[in-house]
Amino acid sequence: MTDTSLTIETILTPELARCRVAGTSKKRVLEFISESIHQQYPDLDAGQIFNNLVARERLGSTGIGQGIAIPHCRLDGCSQVIGVLVTLEEGVGFDAIDNQPVDLLFTLIVPKEATSEHLELLSQLAEKFNEQSFCNELRQCSDNETLYNRMIGA
Template sequence: MSDTSLTIDNILAPELTLCRVPASSKKRVLETIAEHIHHQDEILSDTQIFSNLVSRERLGSTGIGQGIAIPHCRLEGLDRVIGVLMTLAERIDFDAIDNQPVDLVFALIVPKEATSEHLELLSQLAEKFNDNAFCERLRQCEDADALYQRMTTVST
């Protein structure tokens, strides 16, 4: 995979955009991410994805502050980057760097060898999520369709 023009629009599918997900804990959020990816592509093991996400969280929380988390991991045998966007029904503790509970989650699952793509996407996400007004618009979405549109449409 040497596509340097990898963007959030390319990796996020409407089916992996989830609005107001009930989740009681960080563990539950990571399980939900893994289950939805497996549901989309049954070749991918939800157990393996969950385990890799948890291992990454052990290195340090992916809660980047201001109610936002970007859990991510590498996955053996994956041939593309997968994104999952979720808003949570209620804010949950995610051990974020600012100790604020999280309600906006974008998970990134990347092929084991995709290093530069991985970093580029993380930087694109951080940039988008740095915009408070943009994050508020995501939080106000009532359904997954609206959420997907807001995330993938460049705001003017």
């Protein structure tokens, strides 16, 4: 049973588009993201989300270059794909492939058994974030609603 209709629009809620967050380190940013998910989905444990994101980062940084990271992980007990979009006040070190600090993140949390859906979403995100002008638009947003609307193309 694969849902091929998963798009950025279907996994990102306005509550999980967070603009100009103060993040002092990769760890703090991942904690913030984990807490944000837990607030929207109380059944999901913030600590478990954080631990899974950190475990994934240990395999290799999800910093894809040009100030962008796409942290992602699978999560037991998660029944749907969840997206979180965050822009940071200032870039943080993320061990990115180009060693640039990261200030634009899109996090994906996927159910443990999800396979192709999550790869398809990663490719959609990489394609969007490949457009420098689009990334600059996101970085210029000054509130959560504008950030959300820009990301989903509203």
